[in-house]
Amino acid sequence: MTTDIDTRQTVRVDLGARAYDIVIGPGALQETGERVVALASGARCAIVTDENVAPLHLGPLADALSAAGIASTPIVLPPGEATKGFDHLQQTVEALLEARLERGDLVVALGGGVIGDLAGFAAAVTRRGMDFVQVPTSLLAQVDSSVGGKTGINAPQGKNLVGAFHQPRLVIADTGVLDTLPAREFRAGYAEIAKYGLIGDAPFFAWLEENLDAIMDGGPARTDAIARSCRAKADIVARDEREAGERALLNLGHTFGHALEAITGYRSDILVHGEGVAIGMVLAHAFSARMNLASPDDARRVAAHLERAGLPTDLSAIRSHIADADTLMDFIAQDKKVSRGALTFILTRGIGEAFIARDVPPSEVRAFLKDTLES
Amino acid sequence: MTTDIDTRQTVRVDLGARAYDIVIGPGALQETGERVVALASGARCAIVTDENVAPLHLGPLADALSAAGIASTPIVLPPGEATKGFDHLQQTVEALLEARLERGDLVVALGGGVIGDLAGFAAAVTRRGMDFVQVPTSLLAQVDSSVGGKTGINAPQGKNLVGAFHQPRLVIADTGVLDTLPAREFRAGYAEIAKYGLIGDAPFFAWLEENLDAIMDGGPARTDAIARSCRAKADIVARDEREAGERALLNLGHTFGHALEAITGYRSDILVHGEGVAIGMVLAHAFSARMNLASPDDARRVAAHLERAGLPTDLSAIRSHIADADTLMDFIAQDKKVSRGALTFILTRGIGEAFIARDVPPSEVRAFLKDTLES
Ligand SMILES: NC(=O)c1ccc[n+]([C@@H]2O[C@H](COP(=O)([O-])OP(=O)(O)OC[C@H]3O[C@@H](n4cnc5c(N)ncnc54)[C@H](O)[C@@H]3O)[C@@H](O)[C@H]2O)c1
Ligand SMILES: NC(=O)c1ccc[n+]([C@@H]2O[C@H](COP(=O)([O-])OP(=O)(O)OC[C@H]3O[C@@H](n4cnc5c(N)ncnc54)[C@H](O)[C@@H]3O)[C@@H](O)[C@H]2O)c1
Ligand SMILES: [Zn+2]
Ligand SMILES: [Zn+2]
Numbered sequence: 001m002t003t004d005i006d007t008r009q010t011v012r013v014d015l016g017a018r019a020y021d022i023v024i025g026p027g028a029l030q031e032t033g034e035r036v037v038a039l040a041s042g043a044r045c046a047i048v049t050d051e052n053v054a055p056l057h058l059g060p061l062a063d064a065l066s067a068a069g070i071a072s073t074p075i076v077l078p079p080g081e082a083t084k085g086f087d088h089l090q091q092t093v094e095a096l097l098e099a100r101l102e103r104g105d106l107v108v109a110l111g112g113g114v115i116g117d118l119a120g121f122a123a124a125v126t127r128r129g130m131d132f133v134q135v136p137t138s139l140l141a142q143v144d145s146s147v148g149g150k151t152g153i154n155a156p157q158g159k160n161l162v163g164a165f166h167q168p169r170l171v172i173a174d175t176g177v178l179d180t181l182p183a184r185e186f187r188a189g190y191a192e193i194a195k196y197g198l199i200g201d202a203p204f205f206a207w208l209e210e211n212l213d214a215i216m217d218g219g220p221a222r223t224d225a226i227a228r229s230c231r232a233k234a235d236i237v238a239r240d241e242r243e244a245g246e247r248a249l250l251n252l253g254h255t256f257g258h259a260l261e262a263i264t265g266y267r268s269d270i271l272v273h274g275e276g277v278a279i280g281m282v283l284a285h286a287f288s289a290r291m292n293l294a295s296p297d298d299a300r301r302v303a304a305h306l307e308r309a310g311l312p313t314d315l316s317a318i319r320s321h322i323a324d325a326d327t328l329m330d331f332i333a334q335d336k337k338v339s340r341g342a343l344t345f346i347l348t349r350g351i352g353e354a355f356i357a358r359d360v361p362p363s364e365v366r367a368f369l370k371d372t373l374e375s
Numbered sequence: 376m377t378t379d380i381d382t383r384q385t386v387r388v389d390l391g392a393r394a395y396d397i398v399i400g401p402g403a404l405q406e407t408g409e410r411v412v413a414l415a416s417g418a419r420c421a422i423v424t425d426e427n428v429a430p431l432h433l434g435p436l437a438d439a440l441s442a443a444g445i446a447s448t449p450i451v452l453p454p455g456e457a458t459k460g461f462d463h464l465q466q467t468v469e470a471l472l473e474a475r476l477e478r479g480d481l482v483v484a485l486g487g488g489v490i491g492d493l494a495g496f497a498a499a500v501t502r503r504g505m506d507f508v509q510v511p512t513s514l515l516a517q518v519d520s521s522v523g524g525k526t527g528i529n530a531p532q533g534k535n536l537v538g539a540f541h542q543p544r545l546v547i548a549d550t551g552v553l554d555t556l557p558a559r560e561f562r563a564g565y566a567e568i569a570k571y572g573l574i575g576d577a578p579f580f581a582w583l584e585e586n587l588d589a590i591m592d593g594g595p596a597r598t599d600a601i602a603r604s605c606r607a608k609a610d611i612v613a614r615d616e617r618e619a620g621e622r623a624l625l626n627l628g629h630t631f632g633h634a635l636e637a638i639t640g641y642r643s644d645i646l647v648h649g650e651g652v653a654i655g656m657v658l659a660h661a662f663s664a665r666m667n668l669a670s671p672d673d674a675r676r677v678a679a680h681l682e683r684a685g686l687p688t689d690l691s692a693i694r695s696h697i698a699d700a701d702t703l704m705d706f707i708a709q710d711k712k713v714s715r716g717a718l719t720f721i722l723t724r725g726i727g728e729a730f731i732a733r734d735v736p737p738s739e740v741r742a743f744l745k746d747t748l749e750s
Contacts, residue, residue, distance in 0.1 A: 089461075090461045093537055094531060094532065097531075097532035125538060126537060128537075155469060157473065161472055162468055163500060164504070164539065165504070
């Protein structure tokens with residue numbers, strides 16, 4: 001893994017005083033030191049990571065920081081979604097304080113979305129707000145969770161119900177570190193890339209259809225796909241930082257997806273987030289077709305592409321976990337995107353034409369799920 | 376306790392989109408319902424309070440809300456500083472979620488600074504930010520902690536090290552509820568009132584010297600003193616919401632005070648916060664005099680006034696807890712206001728002329744403490 005400046009891409013997240021860069025490409029991690037010095041000279045760092053990522057990428061990151069004269073303290077947490085809770089939040093915050101980091105120092109999140117969300121939230125609340133840098137190591141984190149400033153943890157009542165909007169000062173997406181990511185996690189992250197095409201960029205979706213193999217193989221196409229995804233998310237976040245409107249489009253496939261994650265007990269051996277999203281996006285397209293909003297051909301095209309990417313696209317694999325349509329409906333209604341009883345869904349008029357549909361009749365959704373489960 | 380509109384005073388905290396009113400006067404609590412409806416019609420509420428305050432003031436507040444058609448869920452926590460930690464933060468957040476409050480609903484903090492800081496922080500992080508209303512019931516909370524948006528909890532490493540800037544939507548300071556406050560807590564809160572005079576308003580300090588008895592007795596002078604204190608804090612906060620500069624003036628007496636609280640183990644039977652601040656303010660004036668910044672007469676005048684208010688003004692009562700000047704110095708250096716090794720103190724050029732002194736020589740402070748302890 002060598003630094004290759006030619007293949008480096010930078011995406012700017014335009015948020016005025018809180019604007020920051022996402023630096024994307026193979027070997028980008030090795031530049032972390034210089035970039036952190038440029039950002040906050042004299043700062044010390046804590047690196048928050050997990051036990052899977054630490055043996056692979058903590059050493060190189062600490063070395064890159066140290067080469068630039070920056071001392072760092074590692075905070076290594078257990079891997080997995082269960083880490084994103086109050087216990088490890090407290091542990092992380094106390095470790096940051098124990099390391100005697102001051103307000104001008106930096107928290108560096110090295111890992112997937114779990115570490116990014118947790119470490120970002122810990123930074124948000126330690127000393128009422130410390131700066132932080134995202135070094136996402138999963139594909140999902142590179143194209144989605146590390147960008148946009150949503151940080152947080154889960155509660156017994158549901159996922160991501162506790163947290164803060166806290167933008168990072170910098171995101172370093174080293175595409176090289178994805179080489180060590182398990183293939184299944186890579187595919188799950190790919191679902192979010194496809195999402196950006198489906199939301200608002202039909203040409204990007206067509207480009208993904210063309211270049212899927214090259215993206216899976218790595219190389220420039222992968223960097224391009226990641227950069228274009230970051231650009232898409234950055235643009236939406238810049239226009240709607242706190243999800244007053246448009247940002248909700250990023251939830252395409254997620255209302256169904258979250259319900260499927262919940263109904264399978266958030267067991268990653270059964271379904272990981274991106275897999276739930278893949279199924280959810282197909283369902284959102286199929287439901288839109290059923291409501292005569294979009295062509296059924298689009299739903300088929302979406303399913304075909306995600307399937308080619310190795311993702312589940314229907315309920316067959318998890319069918320045994322779903323008692324009936326009513327049970328699934330209950331999980332959907334519990335999703336936090338339910339506002340005062342009305343169902344808000346992201347529906348679509350076709351590929352690249354997603355929109356926010358408020359007041360979707362629950363009866364229509366229930367009937368759709370019933371037919372889908374019985375088919 | 377009847378509503379008396381004639382004695383009602385309103386102080387506006389000018390923070391642009393986050394501006395809010397502090398409504399001050401006897402019986403103000405009874406207007407909470409109408410005022411909440413005006414703010415967020417259709418919202419539901421959770422009332423966070425403690426076991427001391429609940430039997431006295433929870434019923435009237437819930438009734439006032441209910442009369443305006445607002446349902447509320449009580450969340451009652453143990454009283455005392457120890458409540459301001461991760462355990463009760465988690466308990467409060469989960470209770471808010473369990474009550475199924477949505478983003479447009481309101482968290483109401485009914486209590487002293489402990490409840491205000493904790494409930495405000497819980498509101499800040501639940502669903503990434505819920506609105507909240509402060510109904511401060513201690514004098515300290517009415518003139519200080521409920522205003523300005525600092526919320527948070529303590530960590531093993533120190534007080535208030537975890538938290539968020541999260542402004543309330545409204546503050547209701549019912550001066551009538553102070554009638555049930557223990558006299559010692561009232562006096563402790565009075566130290567913060569005197570602080571506003573000492574920081575930047577010599578005429579206010581002189582007015583306090585004139586009107587001390589009337590303030591202690593209650594009535595219009597008390598309401599005036601509280602309103603003028605809120606005005607002073609609101610002005611500073613409006614100019615420096617996130618403590619980039621001027622807001623640090625509010626820490627007059629607090630660097631010494633916090634060290635005294637810490638060295639006595641935060642035991643409220645020995646020293647409560649306002650008592651530490653009272654001693655701290657006298658020390659800050661005496662140290663300023665020693666540095667030839669201010670006249671020793673001012674230090675004597677401050678001590679005389681605080682003593683008349685029933686507050687401790689020297690180290691005699693806690694002398695046995697302080698081994699020596701070096702130990703006290705260690706506690707001072709551990710205070711969070713220490714930035715990169717340099718000591719930042721709030722010093723003064725005289726009554727009403729406090730200023731932020733960066734780079735105070737630690738050796739001077741140590742020598743001062745040594746002399747003070749030996750005198
Ligand atoms: N904040 C946001 O806007 C946002 C958006 C989407 C998702 N999320 C959150 O992101 C989380 C999911 O993120 P995730 O899929 O990255 O999960 P994750 O952090 O659990 O990472 C997945 C697995 O891959 C491992 N891993 C990560 N990088 C690796 C690497 N380079 N080599 C080897 N192993 C590696 C991890 O240890 C973990 O076992 C969820 O909690 C979700 O809620 C947040
Ligand atoms: N957020 C800020 O800007 C800020 C500023 C100053 C202090 N603080 C915090 O405020 C806290 C101290 O506040 P406090 O002095 O109000 O402490 P507190 O909340 O513990 O209240 C003091 C005691 O009085 C009781 N009490 C409160 N109101 C009462 C009433 N009306 N009748 C009878 N009993 C009543 C409480 O139960 C408690 O036992 C500290 O944690 C401090 O860090 C915060
Ligand atoms: Zn997602
Ligand atoms: Zn104080």
